[in-house]
Amino acid sequence: MTKTNRLNAICPYFAMFPLEFPMKMIDDFGGSCILDPFCGRGTTNVAARLNGAFTVGVDSSSVAYSISESKMVSADPDRIVSECANILENKNPEDIPEGEFWTMMYDRKTLKEICAVRESLLDDCSSPERIALRGIVMGALHGPLKIDGSSSYLSNQFPRTFASKPDYSVRFWKSKRLLVPPKISLIDIVKQRAERYYSERLSNPGGFILKEDSTDKATFSKIEALMEGRKFDLVVTSPPYIGMNTYIPDQWIRNWFVGGPPYVDYGCKGQIRARESKFIEDVRKVWANCEEVCENGAIIAVRFGNIGSYDSDPIEVIKKTFDNTSWIDIEVTDAGAPKKGRRQSDTFSANTKGYNEIDVVSVLSS
Numbered sequence: 001m002t003k004t005n006r007l008n009a010i011c012p013y014f015a016m017f018p019l020e021f022p023m024k025m026i027d028d029f030g031g032s033c034i035l036d037p038f039c040g041r042g043t044t045n046v047a048a049r050l051n052g053a054f055t056v057g058v059d060s061s062s063v064a065y066s067i068s069e070s071k072m073v074s075a076d077p078d079r080i081v082s083e084c085a086n087i088l089e090n091k092n093p094e095d096i097p098e099g100e101f102w103t104m105m106y107d108r109k110t111l112k113e114i115c116a117v118r119e120s121l122l123d124d125c126s127s128p129e130r131i132a133l134r135g136i137v138m139g140a141l142h143g144p145l146k147i148d149g150s151s152s153y154l155s156n157q158f159p160r161t162f163a164s165k166p167d168y169s170v171r172f173w174k175s176k177r178l179l180v181p182p183k184i185s186l187i188d189i190v191k192q193r194a195e196r197y198y199s200e201r202l203s204n205p206g207g208f209i210l211k212e213d214s215t216d217k218a219t220f221s222k223i224e225a226l227m228e229g230r231k232f233d234l235v236v237t238s239p240p241y242i243g244m245n246t247y248i249p250d251q252w253i254r255n256w257f258v259g260g261p262p263y264v265d266y267g268c269k270g271q272i273r274a275r276e277s278k279f280i281e282d283v284r285k286v287w288a289n290c291e292e293v294c295e296n297g298a299i300i301a302v303r304f305g306n307i308g309s310y311d312s313d314p315i316e317v318i319k320k321t322f323d324n325t326s327w328i329d330i331e332v333t334d335a336g337a338p339k340k341g342r343r344q345s346d347t348f349s350a351n352t353k354g355y356n357e358i359d360v361v362s363v364l365s366s
């Protein structure tokens with residue numbers, strides 16, 4: 001990993017495109033004001049920042065929003081650590097989840113520290129240091145143990161990119177005799193990670209992230225008001241892959257950390273869901289909303305695909321989402337077959353039928 005994209009790795013997300021995609025789109029089409037209406041973990045926004053462009057991201061998931069925000073700030077590593085130390089010294093958490101899952105997932109003291117930071121950040125997450133701290137702790141919440149049983153994560157043995165369901169996890173730990181979670185000091189983890197992700201001073205050309213529903217016109221009125229007359233010249237994005245509707249349940253522990261319940265939330269409020277005709281209608285609304293905040297001649301670049309268990313042609317689906325919009329000259333190309341694990345559909349299921357991902361480029365003629 002080159003030095004300049006370290007911050008992009010602050011916290012995994014279950015579906016993300018590689019940084020190379022938005023970097024290439026910016027290279028090919030230019031862009032000084034760049035929007036992603038489905039920003040996920042903020043990959044487009046990082047690419048924009050690295051290219052000195054103003055950037056806005058929108059995502060209806062609190063997890064995605066919080067990760068993306070942590071990539072927009074500049075914060076001094078020592079100040080992030082002292083903010084964390086200050087919280088741990090002063091905050092006595094009121095709400096510590098209980099039950100077999102939580103006792104096996106985190107050491108008691110580690111969980112208390114996580115809860116102290118969680119509650120304090122839920123009260124106030126306005127400074128760059130606090131926004132950075134939230135991203136750091138989210139990234140450290142779960143991951144694998146090292147062979148010697150130590151860990152650079154806060155949890156017992158657990159996947160890094162997504163959160164297994166509680167019952168499955170408990171059965172797994174019992175079967176592997178991983179009954180006692182490691183004793184991890186939260187401040188030590190924050191020290192290592194603050195240094196890793198924030199010691200490099202990236203320039204900050206400006207922008208913001210919104211936690212909103214992009215199908216909603218009001219979201220774009222809000223963007224317009226905050227943009228003070230500026231318009232976007234490039235949109236780089238990736239809507240939910242057709243058939244994929246578990247962005248929030250698959251991140252349920254990170255979702256808890258940013259204010260969700262301490263159990264799997266299947267509600268998925270504000271998320272575009274699978275069923276084809278509704279999916280097309282919703283994504284079309286987003287492209288139409290983007291028109292309102294883009295300049296004439298702006299380019300939209302979309303990476304899209306489906307998950308293997310869902311039998312529909314992603315090319316047909318994505319083309320239909322542009323019907324009756326002012327986005328014209330639609331060009332579809334194969335996104336190729338990047339290295340295993342580098343395309344979004346690889347992260348969803350081991351049983352994908354191997355649909356290629358596609359890239360769609362179109363221009364606004366309003």
Ligand SMILES: C[S@@+](CC[C@H](N)C(=O)[O-])C[C@H]1O[C@@H](n2cnc3c(N)ncnc32)[C@H](O)[C@@H]1O
Binds near residue numbers: 016060215237239
């Ligand atoms: C394929 S992911 C985007 C991944 C992103 N390109 C990245 O690199 O992390 C699609 C995103 O759309 C978000 N999403 C789904 N429905 C939405 C809606 N109605 N408004 C805004 N975001 C939505 C999901 O939460 C998810 O983060």
